[in-house]
Amino acid sequence: MTENAIEIEGLRKTYAATGRSAAKEALKGIDLNIPRGSIFGLLGPNGAGKSTIINILAGLVNKSAGRVNIWGFDQDKNPRQSRAAIGIMPQEPNLDPFFTPRGSLEVQAGLYGVPKSQRRTDEILELIGLTDKAEAYARSLSGGMRRRFLLGKALVHSPQILVLDEPTAGVDIELRNMLWANVRRLNEELGMTIILTTHYLEEAQEMCDEIAIINHGELITRDTTANLLGRLDSKTMVITPAEPIAQPDVPAGITVASRKDGSLAFTYKPRETSAEAVLAAVHAAGIRIADVKTEEADLEDVFLALTSSR
Ligand SMILES: Nc1ncnc2c1ncn2[C@@H]1O[C@H](COP(=O)(O)OP(=O)(O)OP(=O)(O)O)[C@@H](O)[C@H]1O
Ligand SMILES: [Mg+2]
Known part of the structure; x- marks a missing residue:
């Protein structure tokens, strides 16, 4: 059996x-494998x-071409098994306004053929913090509660793979933290494979072991988060001078910019220029240092570098 939770080959959608x-x-031939047990960012x-x-994985959208294998099951040959292995929290909440959270979770479990004795409705309500709203109409839930409810719905059949499409869009910080804590727990304690999309790159940087970047229906890159961050060979040393000073001349390999707060930002490629060399340039320019800090490239920089040129 394969070590991958998901295998996607030549996936196209028009x-x-x-x-x-x-x-x-919308998809121009995507090849992508997602390892079991990982937290993977799209x-x-x-x-x-x-x-x-994600909607193709969920069986909500029909692919135009390609092969999708979920937990060892080909989506076309074993639709039932491949669907049972995955739980999806969709980007667009689509709620039945007159159902209660408890009622909807029970219906969902029924759809997946989970026997009554094996249902975890109370446990899931607890996990998503909606125990006290269990009997409320869905339409009376706040936006954040609806998103939590969608997470609960994705979990009723205890899938091996959990897919979250923009789970924290429009969600407050406290709720976001709670959501991520839950997701981490599902990953660590149950070994659940997690696939997520997010527009908060810090979040992806913090949560994901591996990341794939898609643009215009093509896979631009796929790498571990650490490798992606290491790809941008750039660091900035920000010096606050002891007394105001004009922008100095610096040797090749270093660029300098004055900032509004009076500090000087020296940017360099750590693989070519050492921090020592930057400090030497600072001293040579006669700058006395009141304070110093360094800034490293983050996922946002990597993302922009990879997607903005197209
Ligand atoms: N049901 C649909 N019918 C026609 N075109 C669609 C449909 N759904 C998506 N598209 C188009 O396919 C492309 C990809 O859309 P998709 O929703 O997959 O993007 P996304 O990466 O999820 O974007 P976002 O970050 O905004 O959620 C877009 O050009 C979109 O307009
Ligand atoms: Mg989307």
Whole structure:
């Protein structure tokens, strides 16, 4: 059996033209394997094709071409098993307004054929912090509660793979932390494979072991988060001078910029220029240092470098 939770090969999707819009080629041949037990991030700008991939995994959108294997089951040959292995928290909440959270979770469990004796409705309500809203109409839930409820719905059949499409969009910080704590726990304690999309790159940087970046329906790159961060060979040393000073001349390999607060930002490539050399340049320019800090490239820089040129 394969070590991958998901295997995607040559995945293509063209949405058919409608009266109002032309046909759209949303996925142009994606190859992607997602290892079991990982927390995997799917990143990309608006319209890149992330939700299309996720909705194909969920069986909500039909692919135009390619092969999708979920937990060892080919989606076309074993649709039932491949669907049972995955739970999806969709980007667009689609709630039945007159159902209660408890009622909806029970219906969902029924749809997946989970026998009454094996249902975990109370446990899930507890996990998503909706125990006291268990009997409320869905339409009376706040936006954040609805998103939590969707997470609960994705979990009723105890899937091996949990997919979260923009789970924290429009969610407050406290709730976001709670959501991520839960997701981490599912990953660590149950070994659940987690796949997520997010527009908060710090969040991806913090949560994900590996990341794939999609743009215009193509896979731009896929790497461990650490490797991605290491790819941008750039560091900045920010010096606050003891007394105001004009922008100095610096040797090749270092660039300098004055900042509004009077500090000087020296940017260099750590693989070519040492911090020692930067400090030597600072001293040579006669700058006395009142304070110093360094700034490293973050996922946002990597992301922009990879997606903005296209
Ligand atoms: N049902 C649909 N019918 C026609 N075109 C669609 C449909 N769903 C998505 N698209 C188009 O396919 C492309 C990819 O959309 P998708 O929703 O997969 O992007 P995304 O990466 O999830 O973006 P976002 O970050 O905004 O959620 C977009 O150009 C979008 O307009
Ligand atoms: Mg989307």
